[in-house]
Amino acid sequence: MAISMAVVWYDFFLILLGITFEALPFVLMGVLVSAVLHVFVSTEYLLRWLPKSVVGRMCFASFLGFLFPVCECGNVPVAKRLMAKGLPPYVAIMFLLTAPVVNPIVIVATWAAFRSTPELVFFRVLLTLIIGAVVGWVFRFATFTEVAKFDVSPHQEHSHGPGSACHQNHSSLKEFVQVALHESAEMIGVLLIGASIAAAIQVLMPRVVLLSLAQDALSAIISMEILAFIISICSNVDAFFILGLSTTIGTPAILAFLVFGPMVDIKALFMLSRVFKSWVIISIVLATSLLTWALTLYLAYVF
Amino acid sequence: MSLLPFFLIGIVTVLYALRDELRLFVYPAYIPLIVGGALVLILLVIVAWVQKIHVKKHYFVKVSLLALTLLAVSVTPAPLSDATAQTRGVTQFIGSESTPIFRYALNTEAMELLDWLWLLGNDKQPERLEGSEMLVTGMVVTTPEGNMLVRYIIACCLADARPVGLPIYIPDSGTVESGTWYEVKGVLRYKNGSPSIEVIEAKDIPSPADPYVYR
Numbered sequence: 001m002a003i004s005m006a007v008v009w010y011d012f013f014l015i016l017l018g019i020t021f022e023a024l025p026f027v028l029m030g031v032l033v034s035a036v037l038h039v040f041v042s043t044e045y046l047l048r049w050l051p052k053s054v055v056g057r058m059c060f061a062s063f064l065g066f067l068f069p070v071c072e073c074g075n076v077p078v079a080k081r082l083m084a085k086g087l088p089p090y091v092a093i094m095f096l097l098t099a100p101v102v103n104p105i106v107i108v109a110t111w112a113a114f115r116s117t118p119e120l121v122f123f124r125v126l127l128t129l130i131i132g133a134v135v136g137w138v139f140r141f142a143t144f145t146e147v148a149k150f151d152v153s154p155h156q157e158h159s160h161g162p163g164s165a166c167h168q169n170h171s172s173l174k175e176f177v178q179v180a181l182h183e184s185a186e187m188i189g190v191l192l193i194g195a196s197i198a199a200a201i202q203v204l205m206p207r208v209v210l211l212s213l214a215q216d217a218l219s220a221i222i223s224m225e226i227l228a229f230i231i232s233i234c235s236n237v238d239a240f241f242i243l244g245l246s247t248t249i250g251t252p253a254i255l256a257f258l259v260f261g262p263m264v265d266i267k268a269l270f271m272l273s274r275v276f277k278s279w280v281i282i283s284i285v286l287a288t289s290l291l292t293w294a295l296t297l298y299l300a301y302v303f
Numbered sequence: 304m305s306l307l308p309f310f311l312i313g314i315v316t317v318l319y320a321l322r323d324e325l326r327l328f329v330y331p332a333y334i335p336l337i338v339g340g341a342l343v344l345i346l347l348v349i350v351a352w353v354q355k356i357h358v359k360k361h362y363f364v365k366v367s368l369l370a371l372t373l374l375a376v377s378v379t380p381a382p383l384s385d386a387t388a389q390t391r392g393v394t395q396f397i398g399s400e401s402t403p404i405f406r407y408a409l410n411t412e413a414m415e416l417l418d419w420l421w422l423l424g425n426d427k428q429p430e431r432l433e434g435s436e437m438l439v440t441g442m443v444v445t446t447p448e449g450n451m452l453v454r455y456i457i458a459c460c461l462a463d464a465r466p467v468g469l470p471i472y473i474p475d476s477g478t479v480e481s482g483t484w485y486e487v488k489g490v491l492r493y494k495n496g497s498p499s500i501e502v503i504e505a506k507d508i509p510s511p512a513d514p515y516v517y518r
Contacts, residue, residue, distance in 0.1 A: 007386045007482065014383060017375055018328035018461030021316060025333075025340030032343070112333070177350050181358045184309065184344070189364035192371070202464075203387055240460060 008203055015199035020191065023237035026109045027187045033068075033105070035180040039172050041067075047085055058136050061091040062129055065099030075099050076271040080150065083275070089147045093280075094136035096272075097288065100235040100262035101128040110258065113239035114246070120255060123299065127259045131291045135284060147280045149273070187234060190267070194233035198241045217300040220253035221293055228261030235262035252300035260292040306358060308368035310348040315375050316341035324380045329460040330517050382514035383455055385444040385482035388466035393444060393451045411435040416454050417516050419491075420467055423498045435491045437500055440508065441468060445481035452487055452500060457515045464515070470499040477505060484510045 046067075051057050068078055079092040100106065102125055114120045139147070224242075233241050242257050264285050272281050319325045320338045329337065351358070411432075414422070416439040423429045441452040444466065453468035471487065472494070473479055486508050489500040 007384045010378075010381075011383050011387045013374055013378065014328070014380070015387075015461040015464070017371070017380075020371065021319075021325065021337050022329045022333060022460035024312075024316070024344070025336045028340045028343050171354075173350070174354050174356060177347055177354065178356045178358070180347055181306065181309070181351055181356070182361075184347070185358055185361035185364045188309075188368065189361065192364070192367045203390060205390070243460075 012199050012203045015202050016195050019195035019198055019237075019240055023191055023195070023240050024188075026105060026236045027191055027234070028184065029105050029236070031180050031183040031187060035176050035183060038179050039176045044085065047082070047087060050087070050091070054140055057088065057091050058094060058133055061094035061136060062098045062102060062132055064095045065101070065103040068095075068099055068103070076268070076275060080275045083144060083148060084150075088140075089142050089144055090136045090139040093139055093276075093284065094132045097135060097263050097284075098128050098132035101125060101259070106235045106239075106262075109236045110239040113243045117251060120251065120258070123255055124258045127255070127292070127295050128262070130295065131259070131263070131288055134291060135287050138283075138287070139280075142280075147276055149275060149277050190234055191237055194237065194241055217250060217252050217297060220249050221256040221296050221300075224249060224253040224257040225260045225289055225292060228257045229265045233261065233265075238262070250300070252296045255299065256292050256296040259296070260289060263288045263292075305365060306348045306351055308365045308372065309344055311372045312368050313341040313345035313348070315372050317345075319375070319380070327380045327382065327514070330457060333460075382442070382510050383461065383464055385442060385453070387464065388442070388444040388451075388453050388455075388468075389446060389481075391466055393446060393453050393466045393468050412438040415439055416441045416452060416468065417456075419469065419498075423469075429498065430493055432491055433493050437489050437491055438486070439489075439500070440484065440486045440511070442484050442510075442514075443471070443479045443481055443505075444468070450479060450481075452485070455515050457517050470494075470497070471502050471505075472499060473502050473505065477502070479505055484508050484514075 049060070051060050068075055075096055079087075079096050082095075083089060083092045107121060107125065110121045110124055111118060228238075238258065238261050242254055246254055269281065269285070272284075276284075316325075317338060319328075320334060320341075325331075325334050325337060350356075414437070419437065419439065422432070426432075439452065441454050444451050444453045448470065450471050450473065451468045452471045453466045455464040455466055457464050471479075471489070472492070479485060484507075486506045487500060487502055488504040488506075489502040492499055492501040
């Protein structure tokens with residue numbers, strides 16, 4: 001029984017367009033918030049709020065994502081900026097791991113995609129926080145020189161928020177729109193790639209292949225972690241992507257995808273290599289993948 | 304001018320919404336959100352043009368968006384074909400957490416395909432319904448196991464479109480074409496323990512404006 005290629009292309013295009021339509025508002029939400037923060041809040045102001053204790057700083061790091069609700073694309077430069085200004089490295093690392101998930105936009109987007117399994121949203125956030133805390137704890141004594149790959153050098157700090165030292169007389173609105181459009185371009189690019197892959201999988205991959213991946217919780221979880229790593233899709237749209245596979249792969253594997261993906265993937269690795277030394281990145285990748293696997297497997301057997 | 308692709312995709316999205324075609328792609332509750340997002344994008348581009356802001360590079364995105372916009376404008380949106388159903392495999396499971404839409408206790412001919420799937424999947428003794436008259440619409444999909452009458456269920460958008468349906472058995476004198484929508488008049492029969500439709504008459508119908516079921 002031959003499937004006409006024209007019909008397949010048509011379906012592919014329909015699904016691609018569907019994903020793009022669906023994800024577009026979430027992408028724009030993230031971009032707008034990020035642009036507002038970039039333009040109107042300075043990092044010095046942010047650092048004044050840093051708690052003194054290790055635990056306090058870990059909590060601070062975990063929920064910093066609420067201020068920077070974009071995926072790693074926007075967070076890596078922010079983390080770099082913060083570290084250069086004196087933020088302890090482990091706080092920056094925790095921020096990078098948790099911020100892509102622990103923010104209102106991703107939480108809402110995950111819930112929107114998985115309305116029928118709301119516990120997925122809860123566990124996504126919980127597991128992200130746990131893994132972030134463990135990795136942060138491990139790195140709590142690391143110093144800037146030990147982990148950072150870049151030098152602290154004076155650079156332009158461009159914001160107009162309270163405490164900023166900007167004396168230039170250009171319009172905040174103009175800068176806001178510029179940043180917003182730049183980030184939109186970047187995010188929409190990533191979205192289109194991810195959407196195309198998702199649509200292709202939906203249309204081309206026979207059920208047999210997917211079912212063989214989902215033989216048991218163990219292999220499904222590992223496959224999904226690998227998929228998340230390769231796909232490199234932004235966390236505010238990845239829920240819509242994996243939704244297509246949700247009926248074939250079990251919930252634990254979906255959870256693994258949603259927890260591991262925002263932390264580490266090819267795109268993030270590329271960006272992180274400009275901020276941290278190789279041993280740091282390798283440790284983070286190993287730790288997060290193992291922890292994700294262990295925690296989701298545990299949940300799979302308990303529930 | 305380099306911002307034109309963003310402007311155009313926003314316009315196309317709004318156009319789809321105005322022509323009531325977004326329903327063919329996403330769960331209807333999200334449509335206001337999507338239109339809002341498109342309007343924000345359009346607004347950003349207009350402000351950029353007025354303020355003479357430029358966004359350099361990002362060639363891949365601009366070209367891809369242009370291509371996508373062109374396709375979106377030139378192709379008529381239609382329901383998913385049978386190709387996706389054949390690849391994904393059709394199931395009969397629609398889940399019991401779905402809100403029962405079984406309103407017609409006596410008139411089985413008024414039940415739709417999904418009403419039947421829910422009933423057959425959740426009733427304690429569905430075999431007692433053997434012989435009930437059925438009048439359902441759906442798309443015929445030819446699978447290795449035979450012909451099936453299918454509808455797609457969508458939870459969020461086309462990415463998760465899930466084909467569900469029942470096998471159909473055509474009398475020797477008739478044939479059906481995979482990928483075509485039919486209004487099927489038939490009788491419920493259990494073959495090998497599984498429910499199926501024994502077709503009395505299959506009427507070729509145009510693909511409906513409301514092809515998907517949203518759960």
